[in-house]
Amino acid sequence: MDRNYNLGIIGATGAVGQELIHFIHERNFPCAQIRLFASARSAGKKIEYMGKSWTVEEARPESFCDLDLAIFSAGGSTSKKLAPEAVERGCLVIDNSSAFRMDPKVPLVVPEINAQASTQHEGIIANPNCTTIVALMGLYPLHRAFGLKRFFAATYQAVSGTGAAAIYELEEQVKAWALGNSVSPEVYPHPIAFNLLPHVDAFLENGYTKEEMKMQNESRKIMKLAGIQASTTCVRVPVFRAHSVVINAEFNAPVDLDVARQAITDFSGSELVDEPENGQYPMPIDFAEKEKCGVGRMRRDLVFENGITLWVVGDQLWKGAALNAIQIVEWMHENGHLKVMPKLI
């Protein structure tokens, strides 16, 4: 690779930020310089990776003057405040928050599905919701084969989707239980150890959570299927890493399970693990820290005539967040769409 970008990571101390640092090094993304940013609270903190050390800086509007590219993963309010400041300073933003995803001027990109959309940006490219990306690694290849009409999803979401504090909360609750003690929940409204919370993100007036609506709204935008209906229920489970989803999907064309399995195998984002009679199906412990998502339990749906029921598992910090963001910039770099921008300031 022949271009060397000045890259900033905003939210470098968070769970996704750590994975971004990992991938930039592991995949040898051509950076002249990497700078790590976080809130004022974390500024000054040292981060080490592979023998290198960085001092975390406070993210401010001026931070973007020298950057070509910034990957934001510090939550919606930081993105809303600072992404426009970055764009104004000639810095391309890949935003992992939900702040701009449904903005018609902002491409929402999963490279295996709609990489080309990334070229239509006006300074910001949005990374989709983690659960939606994982589900689409199973659904999109089937959509290409049979034409997706509508689907149902029930999720099983790991605590690392909430962040580092939630991982710590599950650990502490389980350790306390092992000693016969209990600790009060702080991150979640109820205990998560040995429990289930049908509550991911804030509730909306229609009774769904924001997370549940993202599955329908973001799927529509990513796959350019404006009218597709998706009814989703999101549940937090006591798993550390990797989200899982049960999907019942209806298609326009008659389905063939052999064709469906081949479509999953041929798709670069997914791996078929589907020999249930031999105990082979995707599980969170096998798909944590794996780049591909696992698809299994594929069978004819019992309700929809042209339907397939499936089970998808994927590392929501990797393909669901950091890896997808890196794949976007890699695709743009390889296809000549990533520029070292002229600096305005």
Add this chain to the structure above:
Amino acid sequence: MDRNYNLGIIGATGAVGQELIHFIHERNFPCAQIRLFASARSAGKKIEYMGKSWTVEEARPESFCDLDLAIFSAGGSTSKKLAPEAVERGCLVIDNSSAFRMDPKVPLVVPEINAQASTQHEGIIANPNCTTIVALMGLYPLHRAFGLKRFFAATYQAVSGTGAAAIYELEEQVKAWALGNSVSPEVYPHPIAFNLLPHVDAFLENGYTKEEMKMQNESRKIMKLAGIQASTTCVRVPVFRAHSVVINAEFNAPVDLDVARQAITDFSGSELVDEPENGQYPMPIDFAEKEKCGVGRMRRDLVFENGITLWVVGDQLWKGAALNAIQIVEWMHENGHLKVMPKLI
């Protein structure tokens, strides 16, 4: 209550057997005598409850000579072998296994739904699958209100549904993790701590598990809805007790959420917990050792026009097994259908 029955519990040392002993005492079922049975391996073992002590006997054909009533909870093969022996000896069998559930001569009973069916027995009455019972505590009141057409279910099943050994397995895996160790799984084919297994019961040729097919087949029989379609995916989760189910249901009549919530509230088997904006929804830790099942997250389905999405949680050892069995015999006793049978031997 004025009748005094000689009651046997077959499988008394198991997870459901223990709950049967609890309910017989707590609900003061009129027994002249209670005898506890298990396999030859457990014979001689002492069981204590509320200051009383029993010696477990080996279950054999002759065991039923003096019994009016036997509740079986020792697995399908024991039921297949011994239930006919019990019937032959004039003993009424309430069978908690799947052995006879789909036999047209055997009533499959959830007292809140089809108590009257219990009067049509020929010696055996079947207790439905635990997950099906829990799901129906949410679905049946809605069926009465709007007429159920078809539904999807994704389950989150606790390890106690597998039995006492699985509870121990989750405990040991979590304790080992807390000490930085690991232990090999024995009950399940893969670790269950911090993991999910999309695998409950054996796989069938159509790619579904037996457990998944029970949801459709048993729902049809219990609600007398022969043609109803249900597509279910069953997942084991690292929760000790209480099964949870996401349901997307379509109805024949237009749905009204106020009517739906009132139907749940008015139904004796369920409790409405549905103020998600205040963090109120059913959770396993709240519905373990609770007689009613919790129903919440009720909202209009986004795919089905006449559809409702809901979340049901219930103690599968109680309403899903032991309590339902006891409620069957209570209803029969109170309605004069339980006889002290003439002994053949």
